[in-house]
Amino acid sequence: MTTIDVNSLLLQMRRISAQTEMPAMRGVGEAAPAQKGAFGDLLKQSINSVNETQQKAGQLSAAFERGDPGIDLAQVMIQGQKADLAFRGMTEVRNKMVDAYKEIMNMSV
Numbered sequence: 001m002t003t004i005d006v007n008s009l010l011l012q013m014r015r016i017s018a019q020t021e022m023p024a025m026r027g028v029g030e031a032a033p034a035q036k037g038a039f040g041d042l043l044k045q046s047i048n049s050v051n052e053t054q055q056k057a058g059q060l061s062a063a064f065e066r067g068d069p070g071i072d073l074a075q076v077m078i079q080g081q082k083a084d085l086a087f088r089g090m091t092e093v094r095n096k097m098v099d100a101y102k103e104i105m106n107m108s109v
Contacts, residue, residue: 016074048095050086057083 057079064076 016078046090050083050090053086054083055077 047100057076060071060079063071064073
């Protein structure tokens, strides 16, 4: 039977927890009032952010498949889940925007 080094396990869990935090999502409500940009600019930034997340997930996956040292399966899986969640969120926003557009177009003037 093997013994588990509790300190090492705790350190690894903290490192993974720190990696899972999404800096793009922090302060979402704070960034919008500070910038007086157009809605299109905000939408473009969001799409670019999702694209970057997906590219990073692909790069990590490829690096893991090559056997690069320092890349573990947990990192690859976490980044893949981030990319999946970001894409699903973007898809839901798109669906809501299309629904709102349809509702506006069906309004009688």
